[in-house]
Amino acid sequence: MAKNDLQGSLDLLILKTLSRVGDLHGYGIVLHIQRASEDLLSVEEGSLYPALHRMEQSGWVTSHWGLTETKRKAKFYKLTLAGRKQLKEAEESFEQLVKGVRAMLRYA
Amino acid sequence: MSAISRIANLFRRTRIRREIDRELASHIDLRIEDNLASGMSPRQARRDALVRFGNPMVMKDRTTASDTALLLESIFSDVRYACRQLFKNPGFAATAILVLSLGIGASVAIFAFVDAALIKPLPYKEPARLTAVYETVPSCLLCNVSYQNFLDWRKMTRTFESLEVWGYARYALHSPEGVQSIDGTRVSDGFFRILGVAPMMGRDFHAGEDAPGAPRTAIISYGAWQKLFGSDPHILGKVVRLDDLSYAVIGVLPQDFHFSPRGDSDFWTALNDPDGCQKRRGCHSLFGIGRIRSGVSIAGAAEEMKAIAAQLEKQHPDSNNGFGAVVLPLSDAVVGKIRPILIVLLCGAGLLLLIACVNVVSLLLLRSEGRRQEIAVRGALGASLPRLMRQFITEGVVLVTAGAALGMALAYVAMRALLSLVPTNRMSANPYLEGLGFNPHVAAFAACIAVLAILLLSAAPALRLRARDMRGDLAEGSRGSAGQTWKRLGSKLVMVELATAVVLLVGAGLLGKSLYLLLRVNTGFTPDHLASVVVSIPKSYTTDAQAMELERVIQNRVGALPGVRSTAITNSTPVRDWDGGTYIWVSGRPLPKERTDVPERDVSASYLPTIGARLLHGRYFTDTENDPAKPRVVVINETMARQFFPSEDAIGKQLTYVGSKEKVEVIGVVEDIKEGQLDTPNRAAMYVPFNQDSWGSFNLVIRTSQEPGALLPTLTSAVHEIDKEIPVSHAAILTDDIRDSNSAYLHRTSAWLVGGFAALALVLAVIGLYGVIAYSVAQRTREIGVRMALGAQRSSVYNLIFKEAGWLVAIGIVSGLLCSVAAATLMRSLLFGTQAWDALTLAAVAAVLTISALLASYIPARRAASVNPVEALRAE
Numbered sequence: 004m005a006k007n008d009l010q011g012s013l014d015l016l017i018l019k020t021l022s023r024v025g026d027l028h029g030y031g032i033v034l035h036i037q038r039a040s041e042d043l044l045s046v047e048e049g050s051l052y053p054a055l056h057r058m059e060q061s062g063w064v065t066s067h068w069g070l071t072e073t074k075r076k077a078k079f080y081k082l083t084l085a086g087r088k089q090l091k092e093a094e095e096s097f098e099q100l101v102k103g104v105r106a107m108l109r110y111a
Numbered sequence: 112m113s114a115i116s117r118i119a120n121l122f123r124r125t126r127i128r129r130e131i132d133r134e135l136a137s138h139i140d141l142r143i144e145d146n147l148a149s150g151m152s153p154r155q156a157r158r159d160a161l162v163r164f165g166n167p168m169v170m171k172d173r174t175t176a177s178d179t180a181l182l183l184e185s186i187f188s189d190v191r192y193a194c195r196q197l198f199k200n201p202g203f204a205a206t207a208i209l210v211l212s213l214g215i216g217a218s219v220a221i222f223a224f225v226d227a228a229l230i231k232p233l234p235y236k237e238p239a240r241l242t243a244v245y246e247t248v249p250s251c252l253l254c255n256v257s258y259q260n261f262l263d264w265r266k267m268t269r270t271f272e273s274l275e276v277w278g279y280a281r282y283a284l285h286s287p288e289g290v291q292s293i294d295g296t297r298v299s300d301g302f303f304r305i306l307g308v309a310p311m312m313g314r315d316f317h318a319g320e321d322a323p324g325a326p327r328t329a330i331i332s333y334g335a336w337q338k339l340f341g342s343d344p345h346i347l348g349k350v351v352r353l354d355d356l357s358y359a360v361i362g363v364l365p366q367d368f369h370f371s372p373r374g375d376s377d378f379w380t381a382l383n384d385p386d387g388c389q390k391r392r393g394c395h396s397l398f399g400i401g402r403i404r405s406g407v408s409i410a411g412a413a414e415e416m417k418a419i420a421a422q423l424e425k426q427h428p429d430s431n432n433g434f435g436a437v438v439l440p441l442s443d444a445v446v447g448k449i450r451p452i453l454i455v456l457l458c459g460a461g462l463l464l465l466i467a468c469v470n471v472v473s474l475l476l477l478r479s480e481g482r483r484q485e486i487a488v489r490g491a492l493g494a495s496l497p498r499l500m501r502q503f504i505t506e507g508v509v510l511v512t513a514g515a516a517l518g519m520a521l522a523y524v525a526m527r528a529l530l531s532l533v534p535t536n537r538m539s540a541n542p543y544l545e546g547l548g549f550n551p552h553v554a555a556f557a558a559c560i561a562v563l564a565i566l567l568l569s570a571a572p573a574l575r576l577r578a579r580d581m582r583g584d585l586a587e588g589s590r591g592s593a594g595q596t597w598k599r600l601g602s603k604l605v606m607v608e609l610a611t612a613v614v615l616l617v618g619a620g621l622l623g624k625s626l627y628l629l630l631r632v633n634t635g636f637t638p639d640h641l642a643s644v645v646v647s648i649p650k651s652y653t654t655d656a657q658a659m660e661l662e663r664v665i666q667n668r669v670g671a672l673p674g675v676r677s678t679a680i681t682n683s684t685p686v687r688d689w690d691g692g693t694y695i696w697v698s699g700r701p702l703p704k705e706r707t708d709v710p711e712r713d714v715s716a717s718y719l720p721t722i723g724a725r726l727l728h729g730r731y732f733t734d735t736e737n738d739p740a741k742p743r744v745v746v747i748n749e750t751m752a753r754q755f756f757p758s759e760d761a762i763g764k765q766l767t768y769v770g771s772k773e774k775v776e777v778i779g780v781v782e783d784i785k786e787g788q789l790d791t792p793n794r795a796a797m798y799v800p801f802n803q804d805s806w807g808s809f810n811l812v813i814r815t816s817q818e819p820g821a822l823l824p825t826l827t828s829a830v831h832e833i834d835k836e837i838p839v840s841h842a843a844i845l846t847d848d849i850r851d852s853n854s855a856y857l858h859r860t861s862a863w864l865v866g867g868f869a870a871l872a873l874v875l876a877v878i879g880l881y882g883v884i885a886y887s888v889a890q891r892t893r894e895i896g897v898r899m900a901l902g903a904q905r906s907s908v909y910n911l912i913f914k915e916a917g918w919l920v921a922i923g924i925v926s927g928l929l930c931s932v933a934a935a936t937l938m939r940s941l942l943f944g945t946q947a948w949d950a951l952t953l954a955a956v957a958a959v960l961t962i963s964a965l966l967a968s969y970i971p972a973r974r975a976a977s978v979n980p981v982e983a984l985r986a987e
Contacts, residue, residue, distance in 0.1 A: 029134065030141040048142070048163050049170030052135060056177035060117060073144060077137045078130075 013046060013054050015097055018090040021064065021082040028069075028077035029055060055080060063089050120179040131174050139164055185498075189505040197509065203478060204510075207471045211514025211564065213871060214467025216521030218460040219557050221864075223526055225453045226552045227544055232446045234367065236307025237402075242409060243372070243444035244274065244399030244416065247435045250708040250794070251691035253444075255395035258385060260423055260431070261299075264399075267419050270412040272404045275299045276397040277370075281808065282353035282378055283647050283838040284339070292647055292840035293335075295353070295378035296370075302379075303330070305402050306370070313347045313362030321381040328381060329358040333366040335377035353378060354807075355650035371445050372398060393430035393770050395691055400441065413438040430770065432694075433706040448853070452861045455938045459618065459868040462611050466875045468564050469611075471510065472571045473604045473879055477886060479503075500569075507569035515561045522557075523549070532860070571600070605876075605883045606923040609964070612869070612876035613927025613956055614934050619869035620952035621935055621942055622862035628944035629858050634849070635748075635784035636685060637723030640676075641845035642819035643684050644826055647808040647838040659737070661833075662801075662809070666715070668829050669813060674822055679718035679812045680801050686849050689787035689794055697755055698765035698774055709751060710786060710794070713801045719746065719781060721814050728752075729762040729779035737800040744800065746779040751795035775799065788854040790943045812845075819844050854943075861941060873963060876923075881967040884916050888971040895975050896983025905976040912975050916968035924957050931956075 020035045021027060027035065029051050036044055058064045063086035069079045082090070120127055139160045146156035164170065197204035235241060245253040246260065256276055265274050280295040300321040309315060310330055320328060329351065331340075340346050350357045358380060370376070388394035403412045416436040424431040439447075479486075486499060526547055533544060646665065652658045662680060670678045692708035712718075716734045719726070732744050745766065752761040761777045768775075783793040801809070811830075815822050823842045830839050849855060888895075895908055935947035945952070 028137070028141075030138045047165045048138065049135070049165035049167065050173075052131070052138075052170055053173040053177045056131075056174050060177060071141065073141075075137060075140060075144075076133075077141065078134045 012097070013050070014058065015090070015093045016044070016046070017051070017054060017058070018063065018082065018086060018093060021080060022087065022090055026069070026079045026081050028071065028079050030077065031071075032080070058086070061085075061089075117179050118183070124175070124179055127178055128171075128175060131171055131178075135164075135167060135171060135174070139167075186501075186505065189502055190509060192502070193506040193509040196506065200478070203474060204513075207474050207510055208513045208517060210467045210470050210875060211511060212517035212521055213875075214460075214464035215515050215518030215557065215560060215564070216525060217868065217871070218457075218464045218560055219518060219522035219553060220525035220529065221453070221456045221460040222556045223522070223547055223549070223553050224529070224544070225457050226550070226556070227547045228446050228449060228453055230552060232371075232442050234369065238442065239440075240272075240403050240405065241305070241441040242401045242403060242412065242438045243441050244401050245437045245439070246395060246420070247437045248433050248691065248706050248708055250706060251689070253437065253439075254691040256397045256399045257392050257395045257430070258382070258389035258397055259392035260420075260434075261397065261399060263423055264416070264419055264436075267422070268401075268415060270403055270407045270415045271401045273301050273305050274399060274401045275302045275305045276382070276399050277302055277373065278382070278397040279373070280378075280380070281645075281647065281840075283355075283649060283836075284378075285352040285355070285836075286339070290649070290836050290838045292645070292838035293353070293377050294375055295380060296373050296376040297380050297382045299382055302400075303364075305400060308365070308368055310362030311365040313360070315362060316381050321383050323383060323385060325381065325383040327356060327358045327383065328361045329353070330362040330364060330379040331360055332364050332375075332377050332379070333368065334375070336363045339377070351378075353380070391430070392427055393694075401438065403438075409438055409440055448857065451938065451940050452857055455618070455861060455941060456864055456868075458934075459615060459865050462615055463868045463872055463875075464560060464564075466608050466611050466872050466879075468567045469604045469608050470875050470879050471514075472568060473601045473882060475506075475510075475568060476571055476601055476604075477882065504565070504569035507565045511561050511564045511568060514564070515557060519549075519557060529864075601883050601886070602919050605879050605919050606926070608872075608876040608879045609920060609923025609960065610927035610930060612872040613924055613960060614931040615865065615869035615872040616956040616959065617928070617931035617935060617952060618938065619862065619866040620956055621938075621945055621947070621949060622858065622865050624945050624949065624952060625941070625943040626855075626858045626862045629789050629855060630850075632785065632789050632944075633783075634685065634789075635724060635782045638685075638845040638849055640815050640817075640819055641722060641812060642815060642823055642826070643810045643812045643841075643843050643845065643848075644823070644830075644839050645808055645841040646811050646830060647840070649834070649836050649838075651836065655739075661837075662715075664833055665811065665830055666717075668833060669811065669826060672822070672825055672829055674815050674817045676814045676816050677717055677721045678814075679721035680715040680809045681718050681812060682713040682801070682809060683786070684810050684812065684843075684845065684848065685722070685784050685786050686789060686845075686852050687786065689791060692795075694769040695766050695797075696769060698767040702769065707754070707795075710796050712786065712796065712798050714798050715801045718801075718812065719798060721812055722784075723814075724784055725782040727780045727782055728760070729777070731779055732800055743773065743775040744778045745775040746781055746798040747777055748781055748783045748793075748796045748798075750783050750793050751797060752777075752780045754795050788852060789849070790854040790858070858941070858943065873960070876960075877963045877967045880916065880919065880964055881970065883919070884912065884968045885971040885974075887915060888912060888975045891975070892978060892983050895978045896980040899978060900980040900984065908976040908978075909972050912972035913965075913968060916964060916972075920961060920964040924960055927960075928953055928957065 016036050017032055020032050020039070023039075024031070024035055030048075032055075033046060033048050033051060036046060055064065055066075059066055059080075063083060064080045065083055066078050066080050068076060071077050142160035142163060143153075143156045146159050147153065151159065161167070232238075233241060244256065244264075246256050247254055258276065261274070261276050268274060275298065277296050277298045280297045282293045282295045284291045284293045298316075298321075300316045300318050303309065303315050311333070313330070316328065316330070319325065331346070336342060336346060340349075343349070346360050346363060349360050351360060352358075358378075364379070382389065388396045401412070403409065413436075416438050420431075420434060420436040424434060489499060490496075530544065530547060648658050648661060652661055666678045666680065669675060690710050692710040694706060694708050696702055696707050716732050716737065719731050727749060729746075731746060735741065736744050747755070747761060755761065755766070756764060761780055764777050766775050766777065767773070781798070784796065785791075785793065786796050787794065811826075813819070813822070813826065823844075827839045827842065830837055895903075895911075898911075899908065931953070932948050935942070939947055
């Protein structure tokens with residue numbers, strides 16, 4: 004699961020992470036995705052940022068500068084109402100996809 | 112919203128970039144921190160963080176692109192870069208822009224004519240439903256309409272919403288300054304309504320205003336209103352005297368009104384007092400114009416008219432025997448003749464544009480050779496393929512934009528220049544040309560060809576950009592086999608150019624030859640030192656005897672002028688148009704199946720000797736035979752003699768007019784005189800003694816011993832000395848008349864324009880060839896140096912280069928010749944007296960191109976042969 008060929012899923016992962024954890028910086032999102040997916044999913048870390056900035060332009064997330072636990076400055080992202088709606092839609096369409104693929108696999 | 116904020120972000124992109132930098136850096140720092148905590152060495156921790164992160168530069172660019180409308184910015188910087196590149200190479204830029212502007216300018220200028228003439232030739236309401244209606248007989252396929260037939264058509268037709276007629280008229284306008292001869296038109300009552308034209312002042316003709324006995328009224332043109340009446344605002348209701356009759360002015364036509372089948376006409380009057388011809392069904396003097404009902408096809412209307420004509424033929428066998436009717440779209444009648452020429456010209460301009468583009472493409476390719484390394488470096492630094500392509504497309508856009516801007520200026524100049532070449536009398540026959548200029552159509556066309564040129568210009572170098580080549584380019588550096596790709600492609604392009612140039616040259620050659628043959632067509636008379644004027648006989652000369660006396664006096668007075676060798680009278684000078692003629696046949700023999708209508712010229716006894724006709728048998732008639740009391744005689748032409756008396760002597764035979772049953776005796780046979788246009792075949796024609804009663808005017812022809820133009824003013828004043836009231840007009844010198852005649856004019860225009868295109872094409876193709884060979888020589892300098900160091904002679908170096916050029920030229924010329932035969936076959940209708948595969952023209956073109964090509968390759972070949980082997984090898 005690398006690069007942008009699964010851009011839609013990357014968006015979904017980020018939105019889901021933010022909905023679970025609340026305020027989080029980019030690095031934190033990467034760590035969360037790794038942990039939550041039990042190290043099955045690893046993203047090319049840099050590719051997170053074009054996605055985050057695009058989502059911010061679309062109004063799904065907002066950002067502000069803050070301090071990490073280790074007192075470093077980092078940019079934190081937070082889900083907006085529009086973002087939650089988007090997450091719901093993305094989750095549903097992903098479920099559909101998974102259901103469809105699974106049905107295919109069973110049939111064959 | 113996002114788009115707006117992204118464009119807004121363009122203006123604070125430094126700040127945004129800085130913020131992104133900080134954000135990405137903080138990510139990497141956090142990862143390093145964690146790595147250190149998990150026990151990596153500082154170096155390892157940093158490396159691992161960067162590997163996980165991906166290329167920071169790329170990520171940064173992509174993140175910035177998410178925030179800002181970067182595309183706009185980079186397009187701007189591409190344009191700036193492209194301009195800078197062009198300024199750095201002014202020679203290349205100037206050549207490319209000039210070549211492009213020539214191609215674009217020529218195409219746009221010609222298209223403007225095409226647009227004016229073919230796309231919107233008829234400035235009337237719903238022009239698609241307007242048709243021209245003719246009567247037809249084998250001797251005259253699109254023939255005038257008889258007024259009596261027209262009246263029946265009008266009653267019988269179902270497919271036409273309305274049918275109208277118009278006919279030529281010439282009026283003597285009496286004003287305080289004297290008498291002027293004015294062009295006029297007589298029309299049926301609904302003429303202006305059928306066109307959808309309303310007078311800008313006053314009223315149109317009422318329905319029924321063309322009935323016999325209705326009050327005489329006239330509608331005047333805008334030009335006449337200004338010229339003759341000083342834009343008098345109270346012109347309506349004024350009475351003017353035309354031909355001694357009073358007409359009330361009831362309307363003034365709009366300024367932009369033109370009716371090109373008629374040309375300029377100042378007075379439009381209703382056909383309300385039919386002349387002798389219009390009362391007779393067998394006399395054809397008018398032109399029909401019809402508006403078909405919506406939903407009816409032209410073919411449907413033509414079908415109906417054919418049936419109506421057949422019915423009238425049955426009802427009036429005497430006058431209508433053999434007469435059918437034809438319906439054509441009015442636009443065909445107006446621009447049918449020039450349509451093929453314009454299409455040929457447009458194709459010619461298109462080919463020129465093609466050569467121009469190909470030339471610029473090969474220049475661009477040549478330059479992109481020099482930029483391989485630059486491009487490879489940019490690719491290695493992370494520029495994506497689409498990004499590099501965009502750079503090429505931008506350069507194409509900048510070049511074409513500059514070329515198109517200059518091209519439009521050239522097109523404007525060319526249009527003005529071409530218009531000024533159109534003689535004024537032709538201008539009034541093609542009034543749509545006055546609307547010539549830049550309009551939305553022309554702008555759209557220019558935009559289309561600019562886009563095509565951009566595609567062509569950017570496609571070629573962009574295609575070269577294949578990712579796998581780039582690594583090689585980077586390693587290869589500036590020298591080596593880099594030129595291979597270009598040489599292959601470039602030489603193919605040169606072949607295309609040469610072939611296109613051949614097509615244009617052959618086209619120009621054939622048209623030029625046609626013009627040459629046309630102007631040397633045997634006209635059957637000697638036109639030099641001939642001049643003519645049209646003299647109208649005032650209505651005050653009421654009897655035939657008075658008119659004949661006037662003609663005699665005028666001939667005597669003019670004949671006595673110094674420099675005048677002889678004078679003559681005719682109803683029409685030669686090289687005009689064939690007309691339908693009069694139905695006539697050999698007395699006492701059964702009529703052949705096909706009608707035998709023969710155009711008749713009413714001439715004075717001195718006419719045939721004066722114009723220098725050549726008498727083959729018998730004699731000319733004498734002055735005394737002009738007397739109606741004497742037995743009637745006729746001189747016929749060779750074609751008529753052959754057609755009427757195939758195997759016997761025509762002299763002394765009797766002919767009978769089928770309509771009037773009058774008999775005439777053939778007394779002489781002359782060599783064919785070209786009465787119609789130069790490019791028409793000869794037809795039967797006959798010359799009868801001038802009989803003034805059917806003609807209100809005549810052509811006075813004089814043969815002079817000096818330059819005839821100088822005599823024309825004296826001629827007019829001599830006539831006015833007899834009677835100040837006699838209108839004299841249409842002064843002409845016959846050689847000029849022939850030179851400016853329709854067919855000569857059309858042939859000359861197309862020959863000159865295609866010739867111009869061909870000359871430009873030749874220059875461009877030769878420059879292209881020179882470019883390829885010169886480049887090849889530059890690439891092979893080292894090879895040539897080695898050859899010469901090994902003992903090659905200069906002559907063998909010449910051979911080497913000429914062989915390379917020879918192949919290109921041979922293939923280009925041969926394929927061009929094949930294409931041009933095909934192209935010339937398509938423009939057959941424009942050729943006169945020559946075939947599409949005219950060997951002389953093809954050979955001449957091949958020779959011209961071969962010689963030019965040899966010259967173009969001689970210069971680089973000489974440079975190659977003078978290579979100093981030592982220097983060539985050391986330079987590497």
